[in-house]
Amino acid sequence: MKEENKKNIYEKLQICRVELNDKKIKKSGKNTYSGYEYFELKDFLPTVNQLFAKNKITSIFNLDNETAKLEIINTENIEDKIVFSIPVAEASIKGSSPVQALGGQITYLRRYLYINALEIAESDIQNKEPAENIIKANEEAIKLLADFEELLIATETDREEVYKHFKVKDNTKMTNAQLKLAIEILKKKPIKSKKEEEVF
Secondary structure (H helix, E strand, O other): OHHHHOOOHHHHHHHHHHHHHHOOOOOOEEEOOOOEEEOOHHHHHHHHHHHHHHOOEEEEEEEOOOEEEEEEEEOOOOOOEEEEEEEOOOOOOOOOOHHHHHHHHHHHHHHHHHHHHOOOOOHHHHHHOOHHHHHHHHHHHHHHHHHHHHHHHHHOOOHHHHHHHHOOOOHHHOOHHHHHHHHHHHHOOOOOOOOOOOOO
């Protein structure tokens, strides 16, 4: 009788969706360049993991050259599962290391898959920009950061002076607009030399 009363993966996932909605999670991600807020993984993943454990399901993320997949598995019957997938867009970003590019890609793919699986509403983003534009904005930020780092090294510029100029702690706190301005300034500097009259 107990076996008959066990919930399947669809029932369990729906319970998690409802319970997550009741938690009223808040967005911490902010895109100052395009003016919208969004959910970061840290905003919902701890709560999702708690709900999954409570309802006896687990999730596994997998990534290959073409597809990113999120499997939601019933731990009471591991053959009972749901698979969510999205295509992987290959992006070659000048100046970024393979590890940096992969790390950023994994973070964004995981985020979108969990948002899809848990039906997490992001109405602010949908009202302001289409999803494809958000992805492009993220890719632009990564490319700008890579170009910025490349120029810092090539011109032997003191990064702390740059951060001080823009009043930020590190490059992750710089907006796209700030990165673009810094890049334009750095492009005017001679390679591996400095001049006193330059901004930094």
